[in-house]
Amino acid sequence: MSIIETRDLRKAYRLGAVEARALNGVSISVERGEMVSIVGPSGSGKSTLMNIIGCLDAPTSGSYLLEGEETSGWGDGRLAGARNRKIGFVFQTYNLLPRLTALGNVELALLYGDRRNARERSLRALDAVGLSHRSRHRPGELSGGEQQRVAIARALVKSPTIVLADEPTGALDSRSSAEIMAILQRLNREEGLTVALVTHEREIAEHTRRIISVRDGLIVGDERVRSPRTARTAEAEG
Ligand code: ADP
Numbered sequence: 001m002s003i004i005e006t007r008d009l010r011k012a013y014r015l016g017a018v019e020a021r022a023l024n025g026v027s028i029s030v031e032r033g034e035m036v037s038i039v040g041p042s043g044s045g046k047s048t049l050m051n052i053i054g055c056l057d058a059p060t061s062g063s064y065l066l067e068g069e070e071t072s073g074w075g076d077g078r079l080a081g082a083r084n085r086k087i088g089f090v091f092q093t094y095n096l097l098p099r100l101t102a103l104g105n106v107e108l109a110l111l112y113g114d115r116r117n118a119r120e121r122s123l124r125a126l127d128a129v130g131l132s133h134r135s136r137h138r139p140g141e142l143s144g145g146e147q148q149r150v151a152i153a154r155a156l157v158k159s160p161t162i163v164l165a166d167e168p169t170g171a172l173d174s175r176s177s178a179e180i181m182a183i184l185q186r187l188n189r190e191e192g193l194t195v196a197l198v199t200h201e202r203e204i205a206e207h208t209r210r211i212i213s214v215r216d217g218l219i220v221g222d223e224r225v226r227s228p229r230t231a232r233t234a235e236a237e238g
Contacts, residue, residue, distance in 0.1 A: 001068045002029035003162060003194050004053055009062035011048050011217075022048040023059065024217035032161075035188040035195040037205035040214035046198045047166060049214065053196065054164045055083040067161060084113055088155030090165035090197075094147045096139040102126060102150045103135040109154045125153035129183055145176030152183060156193075163187070165197040169204055181207040182231030203229070 011023040022045045030036055038046050051057040052064055055071065058079065064071045066082060074082070096105045106122040126132050129149040139147050148168060155163050165184070169177035185207060187193045197208070205211045206229045213221030 001032075002065070003032040003034075003067055004028070004030040004196070005065040005068075006049075006052070007063045007065075009049070009052060009059045009064060011045075011052065011057070012060045022217055023052075023062075025062070026214075026217070026219055028212060028219060028222070030194065030196065032194055033188070033192045034210060035185065035208045036197075036210040036212055037208040038196065038198045038212050038214060039200065039202070039205050040220075042200070044214045045217040046214050048217075050164055050166055050196070050198055053162075054087050054089060055079040085158070086161040088158060088160035088163040090148070090151050090155050090163060090168045092167035092170035094139070094144075094151045094171075096147055096150055096154075098139050101136050101138055102131060102142065102153075105139070105150055106154045106157050109157050113158055122153070122157055125157040126150070128156060128187070129153045143176065144172050145179050148172065148176070148180050149183065152180070152187075156187070160193075162194045162196065165195065167198055167200070169199070169201070177204065178231040181229075185228075185230065207231070 007027050009023050009026040013020045013022060026049060038049065040046050052059050059072060066086065071082065097108065100108065103122055103126065106125055107118050110118045123132060123135060126135050129152050131146060131149050131153065134142060134146060142150065169180050172180065181204065184195050188195050199205050206225055209225050209228050211223050211225060212219060
């Protein structure tokens with residue numbers, strides 16, 4: 001059973017009399033434990049696709065099965081519930097709250113879910129991204145790469161089924177980008193976490209085993225990468 005399966009997914013936005021068609025029939029499936037990137041030029045529909053996969057938005061037509069469950073027809077409440085339990089989000093701009101510590105930001109993700117052992121689980125999530133020693137720091141006292149690691153810990157703390165990352169390295173220098181990719185690769189390899197990331201950088205996409213290309217709201221490529229880049233290689237290349 002695929003963890004993500006879409007069939008003929010379409011999404012149109014109405015802007016007054018004009019209709020913008022963001023997705024024009026996207027059918028993909030992603031297996032549990034895969035790490036995939038979604039690439040394509042700006043405006044090709046990547047974010048729209050990620051938003052639907054992340055239960056942030058519903059398609060105009062077509063079907064989306066999340067862990068085998070048909071989601072089309074779900075209302076906002078049900079989408080929010082699935083999103084909260086199953087999806088961890090990582091954004092380009094980290095989206096951390098500046099007044100909370102790293103630990104506070106991670107714990108906040110547990111506000112609406114299972115709050116048992118929240119402190120301990122949050123510390124464990126920070127440890128998983130190598131940041132336990134920064135748990136008391138606020139975002140402003142951390143580098144961009146460290147902030148993104150806090151954001152990954154925040155995504156992980158709920159033990160999601162899938163981590164969705166929208167341009168997770170978009171605001172980072174190449175060294176921090178390599179670190180973030182190394183962490184995502186390790187979580188995928190060692191914890192079996194399913195990871196889907198959007199990127200416009202070919203080099204970042206080559207860190208995943210599969211690259212799905214989107215253009216004009218359609219899948220135009222789906223390639224297997226025989227030997228994905230590792231962060232070590234990226235660092236050695238400077
Ligand atoms: P990408 O992430 O690849 O840049 P998007 O999914 O953001 O692409 O956008 C795909 C198309 O849908 C674009 O033409 C964009 O202008 C349009 N679009 C996206 N979101 C909206 C929205 N909320 N309202 C109207 N049009 C939108």
